[in-house]
Amino acid sequence: MTTLKIKNLHVQVEGKEILKGVDLEINSKEIHVLMGPNGSGKTSLSLAIMGHPKYKVTEGQILLDNEDITNLETYEKVRKGLFLAFQNPIEINGVKLSTLLVAEYNRIYGSSTQPLQIISQVKELSKTVGITDSLLNRGIFEGFSGGEKKRTEILQMLLMKPKIAILDEPDSGVDVDGLKAISNAIVKLREENSTGYLIITHYRRILEHINADKVHVLYKGKIVASGGMELAKLIDEKGYEGVLK
Ligand SMILES: Nc1ncnc2c1ncn2[C@@H]1O[C@H](COP(=O)(O)OP(=O)(O)OP(=O)(O)O)[C@@H](O)[C@H]1O
Numbered sequence: 001m002t003t004l005k006i007k008n009l010h011v012q013v014e015g016k017e018i019l020k021g022v023d024l025e026i027n028s029k030e031i032h033v034l035m036g037p038n039g040s041g042k043t044s045l046s047l048a049i050m051g052h053p054k055y056k057v058t059e060g061q062i063l064l065d066n067e068d069i070t071n072l073e074t075y076e077k078v079r080k081g082l083f084l085a086f087q088n089p090i091e092i093n094g095v096k097l098s099t100l101l102v103a104e105y106n107r108i109y110g111s112s113t114q115p116l117q118i119i120s121q122v123k124e125l126s127k128t129v130g131i132t133d134s135l136l137n138r139g140i141f142e143g144f145s146g147g148e149k150k151r152t153e154i155l156q157m158l159l160m161k162p163k164i165a166i167l168d169e170p171d172s173g174v175d176v177d178g179l180k181a182i183s184n185a186i187v188k189l190r191e192e193n194s195t196g197y198l199i200i201t202h203y204r205r206i207l208e209h210i211n212a213d214k215v216h217v218l219y220k221g222k223i224v225a226s227g228g229m230e231l232a233k234l235i236d237e238k239g240y241e242g243v244l245k
Contacts (some may be wrong), residue, residue: 001029001194002028002064002065002081002164002194003025003026003027003028003063003064003065003066003195004024004026004049004062004063004064004082004164004196004198005024005025005026005061005062005063005066006022006024006025006045006049006059006060006061006062006063006192007023007060007062008021008022008056008059008060009021009022009023009048009057009059009060009062009243010058010059010060011032011041011044011045011048011055011057011058012055012056012058013044013054013055013056014054016057017221018041018044018055018220018221019041019044019045019048019220019222019231020058020158020220020221020222020240021059021221021222022041022045022060022218022221022222023223023225024076024198024216024223026164026196026197026198027196028164028195028196028214029190029194029195029196030146030196030197030214030237031186031196031197031198031199031203031210031211031212031213031214031245032196032197032198032211032212032213032214033199033200033207033214033215033216033217033232034132034198034199034200034201034216035089035200035201035202035215035216035217035218035219035232035235036217036218036219036240037219037240040162040218040219040220040221041105041112041220041221041242042168042200043087043168043200045160045218046084046166046168046198046200047084048062049062049077049082049166050074050078050082050084050166051071051073051074051077051082052074055227057070057071057195058235060084062186064077064080064081064163064164067080069174071083075107077153078107078108078160078162079107079108080163081162081163081164082143082162082165082166083156083157083160083162083164083165084165084166084167084168085150085153085154085156085157085165085166085167085168085170086153086168087168087172087200088154089141089143089149090141091139091140091141091143092139092140092141092142093139093140093142094139095139095140096136096137096138096139096140097135097136097137097139097140097152098119098122098136099157100135100140101118101119101122101136101155101159102115102118102119102122102158104156104160105118105159105160106118106159107151115120118159119136121134121159122155122159122184125134125155125158126155127157128179128181128184128185128188129151129152129154129155129158129178129181129182129185129191130151130178130181131148131151131152135148136203143168143173145173146172146173146174147173147174147231149173149176150170150172150173150174150178150182151174151178151182152156152172153167153170153183154167154170154182154185154186154197156188157185158185158189161189161193161195162195163193163195163196164191164195164196164197164198165186165189165195165196165198166187166197166198166199166200167186167197167198167199167200168200169170169200169201169202170182170186170199171201171205172201172202172203172207176179179205179206179209180209181232182206183206183209184208184209186199186210187210199212204233204235204236205231207218207229207232210231211229212228212232213228214226214227214228215228215229215231215232217231217235217237217240217243217244219240224244225243225244231243
């Protein structure tokens with residue numbers, strides 16, 4: 001079993017403290033949902049966990065199976081089994097998506113697998129999230145619609161089979177069929193690979209497809225409430241102001 005433990009995490013961005021002592025523990029197969037008002041620090045938490053250089057950990061620790069990985073380089077964290085699907089993946093023109101996927105696969109698993117074998121695996125997985133061959137042959141996220149970007153991030157996750165996946169708003173801009181496909185992929189990987197999740201979202205609708213173990217509310221850089229699915233329902237009904245009163 002894998003455990004990602006966030007202990008008393010304080011994070012600064014551009015000299016300003018954004019996270020003010022976050023504690024979280026995510027085990028294999030668990031689905032944790034992180035909600036919170038705009039600007040509360042959800043994306044900052046995901047980027048700090050992955051080691052983005054702008055998001056400086058000033059206090060606290062990130063532990064993976066009790067190993068302190070706080071200051072590891074991002075690629076080392078990825079090799080150890082962490083994965084982040086970005087809120088807004090950036091376009092990289094001139095490099096095909098399929099080339100990126102083969103490179104990522106090789107970086108994690110070594111280069112002994114033939115590219116054609118990886119591509120055929122990618123094509124199989126693509127079908128499950130509704131990504132067409134023409135997208136695989138396009139520049140990375142070049143002109144992708146919002147929903148296509150989200151589906152592609154999930155495709156990357158299915159290929160990488162992480163131990164712990166952080167998904168930053170995987171449901172934003174996704175149509176109803178896409179939401180189903182993404183949710184099914186999340187659940188499938190949990191069953192087949194025991195992947196544990198931190199899913200950042202603003203909407204309860206993804207929880208209609210996924211049974212979350214815990215829902216947390218981040219507010220002004222701190223987790224101020226944790227509970228079950230009923231917490232997400234309450235937020236939907238009363239808003240953050242109403243819940244946090
Ligand atoms: N690179 C940066 N430079 C300056 N300020 C930043 C940077 N990154 C984040 N911040 C600030 O940190 C705060 C938290 O931002 P963050 O993106 O983590 O919030 P969030 O909870 O993910 O919000 P949303 O729900 O709108 O996506 C915001 O006030 C934001 O402006």
